[in-house]
Amino acid sequence: MTTEIVPIIMPKWGLAMLEGTLTTWMVEEGVDLTNGDEIAEIESTKIANVFESPVTGTLRRFVAAEGETLPVGALLAVSAPASVPDADIDAFIADFQENFVPPEADDEGGPEPVMVEVGDHRISVLQAGEGDADPILLIHGFGADKNGWMFNHTVLAEDRAVYAMDLPGHGASSKTVGSGDIQEMAEIVTGLIKALELTSVHLVGHSLGGAVAIAAAGDVPIKSLSVIAPGGLGVEINGEFLQGFIDAKRGKHLKPHLEKLVHDKSLISRDMMDDIQKFKRIDGVPAALQTFVDVNFEGGQQKADLKEKLAAISAPVAVIWGEGDEIIPSSHADGLPANVSVTIIKEAGHIPQMEKASEVNDIISANVKGA
Amino acid sequence: MAKKSYRQAINEAIAQEMRRDEDVVVWGEDNAGGAGGDGEADAWGGVLGVTKGLQPEFGDERVLDTPISESAFIGAAAGAAATGLRPVVELMFADFMGVCFDQIYNQAAKFRYMFGGKAVTPMVIRTMYGAGFRAASQHSQALYPLFTHIPGLKVIVPSSPYEAKGLMIQAIRDDDPCIFFEHKVMYDDEEEVPDDPYTIPFGEANVTREGDDATIVAFGRMVQMADQAADILEKEGISCTVVDPRTTSPLDEDTIIECVEDTGHLVIVDEAYPRCSMASDVSGLISQNAFKALRGPIQMVTPPHTPVPFAPELEDLYIPSPEKIVAAVKASRA
Numbered sequence: 001m002t003t004e005i006v007p008i009i010m011p012k013w014g015l016a017m018l019e020g021t022l023t024t025w026m027v028e029e030g031v032d033l034t035n036g037d038e039i040a041e042i043e044s045t046k047i048a049n050v051f052e053s054p055v056t057g058t059l060r061r062f063v064a065a066e067g068e069t070l071p072v073g074a075l076l077a078v079s080a081p082a083s084v085p086d087a088d089i090d091a092f093i094a095d096f097q098e099n100f101v102p103p104e105a106d107d108e109g110g111p112e113p114v115m116v117e118v119g120d121h122r123i124s125v126l127q128a129g130e131g132d133a134d135p136i137l138l139i140h141g142f143g144a145d146k147n148g149w150m151f152n153h154t155v156l157a158e159d160r161a162v163y164a165m166d167l168p169g170h171g172a173s174s175k176t177v178g179s180g181d182i183q184e185m186a187e188i189v190t191g192l193i194k195a196l197e198l199t200s201v202h203l204v205g206h207s208l209g210g211a212v213a214i215a216a217a218g219d220v221p222i223k224s225l226s227v228i229a230p231g232g233l234g235v236e237i238n239g240e241f242l243q244g245f246i247d248a249k250r251g252k253h254l255k256p257h258l259e260k261l262v263h264d265k266s267l268i269s270r271d272m273m274d275d276i277q278k279f280k281r282i283d284g285v286p287a288a289l290q291t292f293v294d295v296n297f298e299g300g301q302q303k304a305d306l307k308e309k310l311a312a313i314s315a316p317v318a319v320i321w322g323e324g325d326e327i328i329p330s331s332h333a334d335g336l337p338a339n340v341s342v343t344i345i346k347e348a349g350h351i352p353q354m355e356k357a358s359e360v361n362d363i364i365s366a367n368v369k370g371a
Numbered sequence: 372m373a374k375k376s377y378r379q380a381i382n383e384a385i386a387q388e389m390r391r392d393e394d395v396v397v398w399g400e401d402n403a404g405g406a407g408g409d410g411e412a413d414a415w416g417g418v419l420g421v422t423k424g425l426q427p428e429f430g431d432e433r434v435l436d437t438p439i440s441e442s443a444f445i446g447a448a449a450g451a452a453a454t455g456l457r458p459v460v461e462l463m464f465a466d467f468m469g470v471c472f473d474q475i476y477n478q479a480a481k482f483r484y485m486f487g488g489k490a491v492t493p494m495v496i497r498t499m500y501g502a503g504f505r506a507a508s509q510h511s512q513a514l515y516p517l518f519t520h521i522p523g524l525k526v527i528v529p530s531s532p533y534e535a536k537g538l539m540i541q542a543i544r545d546d547d548p549c550i551f552f553e554h555k556v557m558y559d560d561e562e563e564v565p566d567d568p569y570t571i572p573f574g575e576a577n578v579t580r581e582g583d584d585a586t587i588v589a590f591g592r593m594v595q596m597a598d599q600a601a602d603i604l605e606k607e608g609i610s611c612t613v614v615d616p617r618t619t620s621p622l623d624e625d626t627i628i629e630c631v632e633d634t635g636h637l638v639i640v641d642e643a644y645p646r647c648s649m650a651s652d653v654s655g656l657i658s659q660n661a662f663k664a665l666r667g668p669i670q671m672v673t674p675p676h677t678p679v680p681f682a683p684e685l686e687d688l689y690i691p692s693p694e695k696i697v698a699a700v701k702a703s704r705a
Binding site: 172175249250251252270278281282283284 | 533537565566567568569570571572575578580581
């Protein structure tokens with residue numbers, strides 16, 4: 001039996017996070033935890049989310065109190081087997097606190113995105129991790145950007161390089177989108193893969209980026225494909241959401257649309273809304289978003305049908321969908337070809353990679369490692 | 372995205388618009404060179420360095436030094452704007468605007484109206500304002516209410532680097548004369564500012580936080596004071612909405628009214644003299660339109676009705692502070 005004392009620390013969600021507020025403990029001291037159990041609600045300036053236990057063991061001691069704002073890496077709680085005496089835990093906490101150095105705002109230690117020229121486009125790419133294993137490329141959805149993978153990017157990068165890109169018209173990439181057609185976006189993705197000199201790659205895509213990933217998968221050698229609530233597998237899409245997202249002039253008007261993205265409506269934070277409004281003010285962004293909608297989703301209907309492409313992929317394919325998806329219905333996961341493994345996630349909406357991050361990370365990891 | 376200062380944000384906005392549109396030109400005292408001799412280029416970039424770097428990139432045809440003759444170069448800008456250019460001119464201190472008032476409020480402000488909509492005047496007058504710089508009574512005033520008073524002018528009071536860049540680009544693209552007030556104490560303030568050009572629409576207030584117990588409307592540099600006050604009050608269990616109107620003309624009346632209706636209390640923080648100020652203007656707006664929503668008296672946090680003092684101790688006392696705002700919120704709720 002292990003006598004190990006394990007610290008549970010403030011997580012880092014996204015590169016910009018320096019501190020978080022522990023709003024609520026969802027468990028009691030003394031409870032037996034399994035890795036992935038929901039243990040607390042934590043709020044960063046960007047997002048509020050449920051913090052899942054990173055450890056399996058007995059939660060012996062709360063160190064952080066509800067309402068406390070603490071730097072990333074600060075001690076929240078301690079897990080240890082029941083046999084470990086209280087005095088050892090006290091000593092462990094004292095030692096941890098004495099040696100803890102909070103990250104600094106100007107600490108430029110984290111990776112910086114790079115700009116890659118692909119045809120006429122300048123594509124912003126952020127790399128996390130490195131290793132010999134085949135790399136992963138993450139492709140975000142409509143209106144999002146590479147930072148939307150904040151709960152997945154570094155987790156998936158434990159043993160390999162994981163690249164997150166900004167699609168044209170999004171994030172820091174150039175704001176011209178050409179036709180805006182999914183096939184053209186797929187060509188940009190394959191161009192990027194070549195420019196990065198990735199000989200084989202695992203593709204992960206969400207929503208619009210899922211459709212782009214499926215379309216690209218036929219054109220480059222891929223090791224596996226994992227798509228979350230992808231476009232291209234059915235006709236329906238929430239056109240009211242897409243147009244509302246573009247048209248909302250103020251955070252207040254944007255909020256009801258963003259709430260359609262999630263099962264737990266409290267996840268939509270003020271900063272998330274502010275960030276989206278800031279993004280939409282950038283020259284060319286409203287026009288780019290409108291082009292994507294007009295070309296691919298006019299009248300709330302998806303134009304691209306990628307089922308045949310999906311069936312033709314020989315690499316392992318995982319499709320992940322939030323059961324309560326209000327943007328693209330999870331019923332689009334019904335009746336997919338036999339080569340596809342489907343997971344429907346309960347209590348999740350259109351962005352399960354944020355709402356149920358560890359579950360989604362596990363599925364992607366399994367798909368990647370099984371490949 | 373990189374951190375940029377208020378000064379860099381304004382400079383970047385002007386440079387990006389000059390690259391996009393060759394009609395955008397810059398002039399003012401020491402804007403191009405100004406080290407006091409022939410052949411000295413880009414020495415100052417205006418008295419506090421905001422236009423530094425523009426002359427080397429865009430040349431002497433588009434970045435000009437002017438004599439110390441405000442009435443002449445502001446008048447020239449109004450004429451240039453009416454005939455096709457988009458001048459961004461620097462009038463060093465807002466306090467000096469008096470010498471060219473005719474050009475601003477009788478000429479530039481009236482062209483569109485008096486020529487039946489057939490003339491436009493796309494000019495931006497950049498000017499420094501505000502106390503706290505130890506520059507005494509003639510270099511420290513917050514005169515934006517004077518210009519807000521005049522129909523035909525647009526008046527911008529940016530409260531941070533992010534706001535300054537988006538509002539400056541919007542001002543340069545706007546077809547009416549814009550008076551752009553830069554707080555000289557804020558030039559070294561830094562925050563994340565996107566590299567891409569972006570615009571923030573006029574007349575659309577920024578609600579920097581939402582609370583239940585009081586609304587604080589603050590202008591320009593006073594927005595950060597209001598946010599600090601709201602932080603203090605939050606710890607005491609009083610949650611505040613803070614509204615930054617961004618522009619005093621046009622003014623986002625709807626947002627201010629809505630917020631006061633939600634909270635029932637209003638505190639206005641204005642660095643201008645208290646009489647005929649934004650504080651009294653917003654107070655009038657709410658008295659007329661949301662009187663029944665008020666559960667306590669409107670409070671105005673402003674300097675006293677005196678010139679800005681030169682003695683540092685007095686100047687510090689003169690400027691609204693977070694502590695004064697906290698006291699005003701409590702007074703409204705008492």
